Structures are given as structure tokens and as C-alpha cells.
Amino acid sequence: MNPLNHGSGARRRPVLLTGASGVVGTALRSVLAPWEYVALVHRRPLPGSATVTGDIRAERLGLDRSAYAELVSRIGGIVHAAADTRLNGAAAQLDATNVAGTRTLLRLATDANVPLYYVSTAFVHALTRPENAGRVLPYAESKAAAEESIRVWGGDHVVLRPSIVVGDSGTGVISEFQGLHRICGAILSDLFPAFPSDESGLVDFVPQDLVARVIAAAVRGELPPGTCEAWITAGHRAMPLEQLIAELVALAAEAGRPIAAPRIVSADLYERLVKPVFLGALPEELRRKVTALFEHVAPYIAVRSPFPESPAVITAAGGADADPGEVLRRTMRHWMSTTGHLGGTARLTTQGATS
Numbered sequence: 181m182n183p184l185n186h187g188s189g190a191r192r193r194p195v196l197l198t199g200a201s202g203v204v205g206t207a208l209r210s211v212l213a214p215w216e217y218v219a220l221v222h223r224r225p226l227p228g229s230a231t232v233t234g235d236i237r238a239e240r241l242g243l244d245r246s247a248y249a250e251l252v253s254r255i256g257g258i259v260h261a262a263a264d265t266r267l268n269g270a271a272a273q274l275d276a277t278n279v280a281g282t283r284t285l286l287r288l289a290t291d292a293n294v295p296l297y298y299v300s301t302a303f304v305h306a307l308t309r310p311e312n313a314g315r316v317l318p319y320a321e322s323k324a325a326a327e328e329s330i331r332v333w334g335g336d337h338v339v340l341r342p343s344i345v346v347g348d349s350g351t352g353v354i355s356e357f358q359g360l361h362r363i364c365g366a367i368l369s370d371l372f373p374a375f376p377s378d379e380s381g382l383v384d385f386v387p388q389d390l391v392a393r394v395i396a397a398a399v400r401g402e403l404p405p406g407t408c409e410a411w412i413t414a415g416h417r418a419m420p421l422e423q424l425i426a427e428l429v430a431l432a433a434e435a436g437r438p439i440a441a442p443r444i445v446s447a448d449l450y451e452r453l454v455k456p457v458f459l460g461a462l463p464e465e466l467r468r469k470v471t472a473l474f475e476h477v478a479p480y481i482a483v484r485s486p487f488p489e490s491p492a493v494i495t496a497a498g499g500a501d502a503d504p505g506e507v508l509r510r511t512m513r514h515w516m517s518t519t520g521h522l523g524g525t526a527r528l529t530t531q532g533a534t535s
């Protein structure tokens with residue numbers, strides 16, 4: 181038996197799903213049957229699901245001994261998607277949730293003798309690239325350290341590494357807007373005159389339904405035998421940064437709010453020109469927001485080398501047919517209609533988001 185088919189039979193025992201209220205957790209809950217998971221609730225309540233309330237930073241998730249023992253006997257696996265996902269977070273806080281928190285789940289996986297499905301990030305790959313030598317990327321570093329803890333632990337596991345998660349491939353819908361939305365939103369709002377990156381930068385994003393399908397396939401033991409890591413990436417189909425900018429310029433024109441294409445500038449030009457001249461002229465509040473996007477989010481948007489791919493895993497999960505350009509357009513039309521960016525032309529967006 182594949183050891184990862186733990187508890188298979190008439191009906192598997194549910195997995196504990198951490199991060200159930202987050203972007204990935206919400207997408208995953210929409211493809212899992214209610215009996216397939218128990219959601220770990222932290223701050224945000226989740227009405228309608230079987231839940232356990234806890235904090236991954238605390239011993240035994242903060243549960244008393246009997247509640248912990250009950251959880252140990254109840255679960256057939258753990259999908260660990262909870263994380264501190266702040267790209268500008270302080271290393272100590274990121275490590276407390278992402279590294280120490282993962283160890284709490286490893287302890288639970290050992291106690292329950294069940295496999296762990298860990299949602300990592302494809303950006304652990306960027307850390308290994310020479311072009312990023314000397315760069316400080318505390319979020320990616322905390323995820324890589326969590327992966328290392330899992331390797332040292334050595335129990336049954338699958339490490340799943342999505343790139344940037346965007347909206348549903350058919351509708352663009354996502355439960356919360358994150359980094360790429362904010363950067364693209366700033367470009368659509370004409371707040372981003374330049375993009376600090378490499379001319380040959382690639383933007384690797386994947387729709388949330390693909391990520392959810394791959395994780396669900398892992399939980400159901402449907403991945404190719406022996407899979408213990410999987411890249412959920414666009415890989416060689418990642419979108420060149422120049423194309424992303426061109427897509428946004430076209431979307432802005434479609435929305436009736438045309439913009440000039442931001443220039444791709446080197447880190448040096450950003451420091452010498454964009455920061456003092458452009459950022460210096462912005463009001464304080466806006467300057468803080470745009471600086472955070474430039475300095476903390478932008479490095480996670482465009483990468484120089486393509487991410488690795490796991491084609492056999494993607495095929496096992498039903499394939500990834502969606503065209504990246506269409507996925508981006510649907511994602512950003514959903515952003516435009518939700519944020520009211522379109523104002524009087526919202527009708528256009530609604531049509532686009534649902535087509």
C-alpha cells in the first residue's frame with residue numbers, strides 16, 4: 181500500500197486542514213467534500229465546517245490534553261497550509277509561525293502516525309539562484325527552513341510548492357487580494373511608473389483551482405507513486421514581465437482608464453531615481469504603501485530563472501489547460517469589479533469576470 185494512502189478503505193479519515201480560512205485553504209475547501217477535512221480555526225471563524233480552534237505556534241496547538249488526544253485519534257493526515265504570509269514580515273515572527281509552527285504539526289503527524297502535506301512556496305527555488313545571492317527574503321527563508329524541518333523529521337510527506345496563487349481560472353474569483361493583485365492594482369491605478377526588476381523577468385502564477393486540485397489529489401493518494409515534492413508552477417509558460425505590463429495596459433484601456441506602461445528599471449535606477457524623485461513627491465501615506473510594494477512585494481513577483489515544473493503531478497490532478505493571459509485578465513477584472521476601480525464602467529468588468 182502507498183503509505184500516503186493512510187486510512188484508505190471505505191472512507192478515509194479526514195485530514196486536519198490548517199490555514200483553512202486563507203486563500204489556498206478556501207480554494208481547497210471548495211474541492212474537498214465536507215467529510216474529507218477538519219478545519220483548524222485560528223482568528224477567523226469558519227461557519228459550517230467541522231472545526232478545531234488552535235494556534236500552531238502553541239504546544240499541542242494550544243489544545244488541552246484530552247482535546248489533543250481526540251484530534252490525534254480522529255485524523256488521517258494533515259494539510260498544513262497555515263502560515264504568516266507577510267512578505268514584509270519580521271524574520272522572528274515569520275519563523276515563529278512558519279518554522280516553529282510547522283514543527284507543531286510534525287509532532288502531531290508523529291503522534292497520529294499520519295502523513296503531512298505541506299504547502300510551501302516555489303520561491304524556495306529563488307533562494308538557491310545566484311542572482312538572488314545576498315538578497316534578504318525572510319518569508320521564503322522561513323518556508324525553506326520549514327521544508328528542512330520536514331526532511332529531518334523524515335516521516336511520510338508531500339511538499340507542494342505553488343508559485344503565486346491568483347484567482348479561479350474560470351471566474352478570477354479569490355477570497356482575498358494578495359501581492360500580485362496589489363502590484364497589478366497599483367499599475368492599473370497609475371501609481372507604479374516603474375517596475376524594479378530584470379528586463380527578462382518572468383511572472384509565474386497559477387490559478388487557485390489548480391493548486392486546490394493538486395493538494396486534493398495528494399490527500400486522496402492520486403499523485404504518481406513516490407511523489408514527495410511537487411511544483412505547482414507555470415514553469416516554461418510563465419509570463420514575461422513585459423507581457424504582464426502589456427496585458428495591464430490593455431485592461432486599463434478596456435476599462436476606460438488608460439495608463440502609460442511602467443518602465444522596467446534596474447535596482448540601481450530605482451535607488452537613484454525612482455525613490456528620491458517619484459516616491460519623494462508622494463504624500464506620506466501613499467509613499468509608505470507604494471514603497472512597500474516596490475521593496476517587499478516586487479521581488480516576489482518577477483524571477484529571472486523559470487521555476488521547476490512537475491508535469492506528471494499536474495496531469496494526475498487533471499491538467500492545467502488555462503491560458504495564462506486569460507487567467508490574468510479574469511483575475512484582474514475580478515479585482516477591478518470588487519474594488520470599484522471601474523466606477524461607472526463596472527458592467528464591462530462583470531462581463532469579463534464571468535465569461
Ligand SMILES: NC(=O)c1ccc[n+]([C@@H]2O[C@H](COP(=O)([O-])OP(=O)(O)OC[C@H]3O[C@@H](n4cnc5c(N)ncnc54)[C@H](OP(=O)(O)O)[C@@H]3O)[C@@H](O)[C@H]2O)c1
Nearest residue numbers: 199201202203204222223224235236262263265301344345
Ligand atoms: N497565496 C499565494 O500566492 C501562495 C503562493 C505560494 C505558497 N503559498 C503558501 O500557501 C499557504 C497558504 O497561503 P495563503 O495565501 O492561503 O495564506 P493566507 O491567505 O495569508 O492565510 C493564512 C492562513 O494561516 C492561518 N494562520 C496564520 N497564523 C496561524 C497560527 N498561528 N495558527 C493557526 N493558523 C494560522 C490563518 O488563519 P487566521 O487568518 O485565522 O489567522 C489563515 O487561515 C501558505 O503556507 C503560503 O506560504 C501561498
